[in-house]
Amino acid sequence: xxxxxxxxxxxxxxxxxxxxxxxLGAETSExxxxxxxxxxxxxxxxxxxxxxxxxxxVATWQAWKGVGQLFWCERHWQMLGIQRLPEKLVLQGxxxxxxxxxxxxxxxxxxxxxxxxxxxxxxxxxxxxxxFDILADYSEADFQRLSxxxxxxTMNPNSNLxxxxxxxxxxxxxxxxxxxxxxxxxxxxxxxxxSNNLTFYQRCGLKAxxxxxxxxxxxxxxxxxVRGIGDITAPIEDLGHLIFPATYVFIVENLQTxxxxxxxxxxxxxxxxxxxxxxxxHLPWVVQAKCIYWGDIDTHGFAILHRARSYLxxxxxxxxxxxxxxxxxxxxxxxxxxxxxxxxxxLTKTEQAVYHNLxxxxxxxxxxxxQERIAWDFAWDRLQLSxx
Numbered sequence: 001x002x003x004x005x006x007x008x009x010x011x012x013x014x015x016x017x018x019x020x021x022x023x024l025g026a027e028t029s030e031x032x033x034x035x036x037x038x039x040x041x042x043x044x045x046x047x048x049x050x051x052x053x054x055x056x057x058v059a060t061w062q063a064w065k066g067v068g069q070l071f072w073c074e075r076h077w078q079m080l081g082i083q084r085l086p087e088k089l090v091l092q093g094x095x096x097x098x099x100x101x102x103x104x105x106x107x108x109x110x111x112x113x114x115x116x117x118x119x120x121x122x123x124x125x126x127x128x129x130x131x132f133d134i135l136a137d138y139s140e141a142d143f144q145r146l147s148x149x150x151x152x153x154t155m156n157p158n159s160n161l162x163x164x165x166x167x168x169x170x171x172x173x174x175x176x177x178x179x180x181x182x183x184x185x186x187x188x189x190x191x192x193x194x195s196n197n198l199t200f201y202q203r204c205g206l207k208a209x210x211x212x213x214x215x216x217x218x219x220x221x222x223x224x225x226v227r228g229i230g231d232i233t234a235p236i237e238d239l240g241h242l243i244f245p246a247t248y249v250f251i252v253e254n255l256q257t258x259x260x261x262x263x264x265x266x267x268x269x270x271x272x273x274x275x276x277x278x279x280x281x282h283l284p285w286v287v288q289a290k291c292i293y294w295g296d297i298d299t300h301g302f303a304i305l306h307r308a309r310s311y312l313x314x315x316x317x318x319x320x321x322x323x324x325x326x327x328x329x330x331x332x333x334x335x336x337x338x339x340x341x342x343x344x345x346x347l348t349k350t351e352q353a354v355y356h357n358l359x360x361x362x363x364x365x366x367x368x369x370x371q372e373r374i375a376w377d378f379a380w381d382r383l384q385l386s387x388x
Contacts, residue, residue, distance in 0.1 A: 002040040023094040024129040044077040061086035067099045110136035127189035158205040210235035218267040240282040249289040254372045277308035298368030299339035302355040306344035331373040
C-alpha cells in the first residue's frame with residue numbers, strides 16, 4: 001500500500017508512544033538508531049490499475065519538505081517505462097520522530113530534565129525513563145520544587161520533620177500529597193532500594209501527619225465515658241487508649257450520613273475512614289461488637305469493605321447489594337477511576353457478584369451509587385433491621 005505523508009503521522013505517533021521511555025537518555029544505544037519506513041512502492045501490475053493514484057503519490061512526495069531523508073528508487077517497467085518512485089523515509093532517531101508528530105518541545109524538555117537530574121543523582125538513570133510524561137509536562141515551578149526536595153532529602157535523610165516544616169519554597173501539604181508517589185519512587189532509586197516496604201514518610205525520613213479518626217457515640221451511657229462528648233475527632237494513637245463497650249459499630253463513608261444517625265442504644269459510628277480501615281488493628285474493643293459497614297456501591301466501596309474484613313472478619317455489609325443498586329437507578333453517578341483488583345477474596349459471593357458486574361460494566365460504564373443518594377427513611381429502616 002502506497003503511503004502518503006499523512007499516513008506516516010499515525011504510525012510515528014504509535015511508535016513514539018511505544019518507545020519514548022526507552023529512548024530517554026539512550027542516545028547512543030540501539031534504541032536511537034535510524035528508523036526506516038517503507039513507502040509501499042507498487043508493482044507495475046498494481047500501478048497499471050491506479051495510474052492516476054500513483055502519479056498523485058509521486059507528486060506528493062516530490063513536493064514534500066518535511067523532516068527526515070527521503071530515498072528514491074528506479075523501476076524499469078515493461079509498460080510504463082522507467083519510473084522514479086519514493087521508496088523509503090529514514091528518520092535519525094527520537095528527535096526527528098518527535099518533530100514529525102509535534103512532540104519536539106516535550107522531547108527536548110524531558111531529555112534536558114533527565115540530564116539535569118541524572119547529573120546530580122546518577123542512580124536515577126534507570127528509574128526516570130518510566131516518568132517521561134512528568135519530565136515532559138511538569139511546569140518549571142513543579143520541576144524546581146521536585147529538584148529542591150530531592151536535594152534536601154539527600155542532605156537530610158532522617159529529619160523527622162512534618163512535611164509543612166520543610167524549609168523549601170513552594171512546598172505545602174497539598175503539593176506533597178499529590179506528588180508523594182513519584183517522590184517515593186525517586187528517593188527509593190537514589191537509595192538503591194526498590195522494595196515497597198516503606199511508606200513515603202519512612203522513605204524520606206519525615207514524620208507522618210497523624211491519621212485523624214472521627215467517631216460519633218450514639219449511646220448516652222457510652223458518652224459518659226468521655227464526659228458526655230458525642231462527637232470525637234482524634235489521632236488513632238489517642239483513640240486507642242479509649243475503650244467503648246459498644247454493642248454495635250457502624251462504619252460509613254459519607255460525613256453527612258454519619259452526622260445524620262440519631263441516638264441508638266449501644267452504638268457508635270466511624271465516619272469517612274476510606275482506606276484507613278487498618279486503624280481497627282489498634283482498637284480491639286471494636287472486634288467484640290457487631291460491626292456493620294455501609295459504603296458506596298462502587299468498586300472502591302467494595303475494596304474498602306474487603307480491606308476492613310482483614311481486621312474485622314465478621315464485618316457485615318448493608319445496602320451494598322444488587323437490589324439496592326437497581327432500586328436507585330435514577331440516582332446513579334459515575335466512578336471516575338475503578339479499583340484495579342480483579343478479585344477481592346474477603347467479599348461474600350453476593351458481594352463478589354456485584355463487584356464483578358461493576359468491573360465488567362454490566363449495568364453501564366463505571367456506574368456507582370453513593371450512599372448519601374439513598375433516601376434517609378429507606379436507609380435508616382435497613383440500618384435498624386441490620387441490628388436484629
